[in-house]
Amino acid sequence: MAPQVQIIGVADMPEVHPGDDLAALILEAVRAQGLDIEDGDVLVVTQKIVSKAEGRLVHLRTVEPSPQALELAVRTGKDPRLLEVILRESRRIVRQERGVIICETKHGFVCANAGVDTSNVGGGVVSLLPENPDQSAERIRAAIQEKKGISIAVVISDTFGRPWREGHTNVAIGLAGMSAMKDYVGQTDPHGYVLRVSTMAVADELAAAAELVMEKLSRVPVAIVRGFDYQRAEGSAQELIRPRERDLFR
Amino acid sequence: MAPQVQIIGVADMPEVHPGDDLAALILEAVRAQGLDIEDGDVLVVTQKIVSKAEGRLVHLRTVEPSPQALELAVRTGKDPRLLEVILRESRRIVRQERGVIICETKHGFVCANAGVDTSNVGGGVVSLLPENPDQSAERIRAAIQEKKGISIAVVISDTFGRPWREGHTNVAIGLAGMSAMKDYVGQTDPHGYVLRVSTMAVADELAAAAELVMEKLSRVPVAIVRGFDYQRAEGSAQELIRPRERDLFR
Numbered sequence: 291m292a293p294q295v296q297i298i299g300v301a302d303m304p305e306v307h308p309g310d311d312l313a314a315l316i317l318e319a320v321r322a323q324g325l326d327i328e329d330g331d332v333l334v335v336t337q338k339i340v341s342k343a344e345g346r347l348v349h350l351r352t353v354e355p356s357p358q359a360l361e362l363a364v365r366t367g368k369d370p371r372l373l374e375v376i377l378r379e380s381r382r383i384v385r386q387e388r389g390v391i392i393c394e395t396k397h398g399f400v401c402a403n404a405g406v407d408t409s410n411v412g413g414g415v416v417s418l419l420p421e422n423p424d425q426s427a428e429r430i431r432a433a434i435q436e437k438k439g440i441s442i443a444v445v446i447s448d449t450f451g452r453p454w455r456e457g458h459t460n461v462a463i464g465l466a467g468m469s470a471m472k473d474y475v476g477q478t479d480p481h482g483y484v485l486r487v488s489t490m491a492v493a494d495e496l497a498a499a500a501e502l503v504m505e506k507l508s509r510v511p512v513a514i515v516r517g518f519d520y521q522r523a524e525g526s527a528q529e530l531i532r533p534r535e536r537d538l539f540r
Numbered sequence: 541m542a543p544q545v546q547i548i549g550v551a552d553m554p555e556v557h558p559g560d561d562l563a564a565l566i567l568e569a570v571r572a573q574g575l576d577i578e579d580g581d582v583l584v585v586t587q588k589i590v591s592k593a594e595g596r597l598v599h600l601r602t603v604e605p606s607p608q609a610l611e612l613a614v615r616t617g618k619d620p621r622l623l624e625v626i627l628r629e630s631r632r633i634v635r636q637e638r639g640v641i642i643c644e645t646k647h648g649f650v651c652a653n654a655g656v657d658t659s660n661v662g663g664g665v666v667s668l669l670p671e672n673p674d675q676s677a678e679r680i681r682a683a684i685q686e687k688k689g690i691s692i693a694v695v696i697s698d699t700f701g702r703p704w705r706e707g708h709t710n711v712a713i714g715l716a717g718m719s720a721m722k723d724y725v726g727q728t729d730p731h732g733y734v735l736r737v738s739t740m741a742v743a744d745e746l747a748a749a750a751e752l753v754m755e756k757l758s759r760v761p762v763a764i765v766r767g768f769d770y771q772r773a774e775g776s777a778q779e780l781i782r783p784r785e786r787d788l789f790r
Contacts, residue, residue: 292548292549292550292551292573292575292753293548293549293551293753293760294546294547294548294549294753295546295547295749295752295753296544296545296546296547297544297545297546297547297749298542298543298544299542299543299544300542301542301543323542325542385788385789387788388788390788392788399704400703400704400705409738449738449740452702452703453650453702453703453782453787453788453789453790454649454650454781454782454787454789454790455650455711455741455744455780455781455782456721456739456741456779456780456781456782457720457721457739457740457741457742457744457779457780458738458739458740458741459740459741459744459745459748460740460745461705470707471706471707488659488699488708489706489707489708490699490707490708490709490710490751491705491706491707491708491709492707492751492752494705494707494709494748495709495710495748495749495751495752496752498709498744498745498748498749499545499547499745499748499749499752501740501742501745502545502742502745502746502749502765502768503542503543503544503545510543515752518752529706529707530705530706530707531704531705531706532703532704532705532706537703537704538635538637538638538640538642538703539635539703539704539789540703540704
């Protein structure tokens with residue numbers, strides 16, 4: 291029997307506002323489409339609606355730029371208030387060149403602008419990454435588990451660029467209910483050779499797969515991945531962060 | 541209606557040998573599972589079987605290490621003959637540290653060991669990346685198109701690591717029949733904001749999605765992705781390579 295995985299977009303989610311019960315909104319949108327969430331599903335939820343529900347929004351008019359932000363504004367031509375927000379979200383700047391600011395966020399993720407985003411929010415407001423995306427994932431997981439009596443995994447996804455390759459892909463920034471990795475290290479292949487390179491970052495692959503049904507401009511901020519055989523665990527997107535001392539490119 | 545994408549693993553492929561007609565073997569394995577390839581499908585094929593069919597295999601006993609390979613062997617503790625093969629496949633070494641050799645391949649891909657792989661091949665033999673993975677993809681696409689009178693896209697995938705994040709993901713190294721990218725640049729979101737960051741590397745996301753049904757140790761070297769709305773084009777994985785002069789991390 292051929293292994294199969296289905297990726298089902300959850301469309302027609304309402305606009306999300308601070309304080310909204312995201313698990314309830316997702317379940318409602320799923321039901322409205324005649325779908326259901328099943329035991330063993332992986333729910334992939336885009337960061338943007340999580341940040342909105344958690345009120346991780348900043349009105350730029352309330353932001354007082356620091357001297358460092360003002361200096362960075364001169365070098366990049368960007369809004370100093372936006373830069374101030376980016377600096378507050380960052381542990382450090384990894385690279386700043388040609389208008390691109392690659393940051394290490396307080397969570398440890400390396401990405402442009404520390405994940406601070408001006409799109410899909412509204413005039414003069416920027417969204418920040420969730421404060422603790424693993425906890426965000428766990429809250430959704432626990433709420434759905436409680437309401438439906440099923441075990442699922444939840445991935446919070448965001449759109450990141452990467453070195454060496456053009457374009458962006460969706461990756462996991464929060465995780466609950468599964469291990470981020472699928473591990474082949476030490477196993478032997480059919481020829482008896484020990485496989486060397488085989489820890490797959492399946493949480494990132496799930497986020498990327500889900501993006502295939504998420505249209506950035508339509509309202510598909512959630513996808514159900516069904517049929518993927520994952521390793522149940524508490525799980526954390528921190529598993530995906532390479533420690534700085536083991537990273538050849540920081 | 542919810543957008544849906546299906547990922548169907550093609551299992552029970554026979555062992556592939558140099559000179560084999562890969563398109564014919566894939567069609568046979570698909571049929572043996574009671575499946576079919578349909579118009580609009582994306583076929584994701586792992587590099588390893590492509591390299592085997594194309595005879596991109598090297599017996600290490602036939603390799604004479606160069607002085608550079610011998611010197612690298614002292615520094616890395618690796619087999620100088622393997623290093624010689626890696627050097628021959630590389631345009632340059634991007635980073636060499638702690639036993640890890642990150643190369644820019646002759647195609648321009650940046651990856652460990654220039655894609656030279658000792659697993660899943662057999663004693664003393666290593667596999668190289670296809671010489672021209674886009675052409676490999678196009679050959680499979682054209683053969684299936686001719687045999688079945690349908691239009692499909694083909695992605696050749698390989699397993700790469702990446703900076704900053706732990707674990708590996710599958711990415712596209714060859715492409716035919718579709719654009720590698722899906723472009724949102726310049727479009728406006730529902731709030732009227734111009735989206736900044738929105739060129740999605742969908743070929744890489746398709747490769748990652750396909751990996752979810754590919755078990756490295758069982759024989760699922762091919763997956764059918766059905767239902768993904770891609771942009772038909774000649775296509776090339778070269779679209780995914782960031783030019784060195786625009787790369788902040790080379």
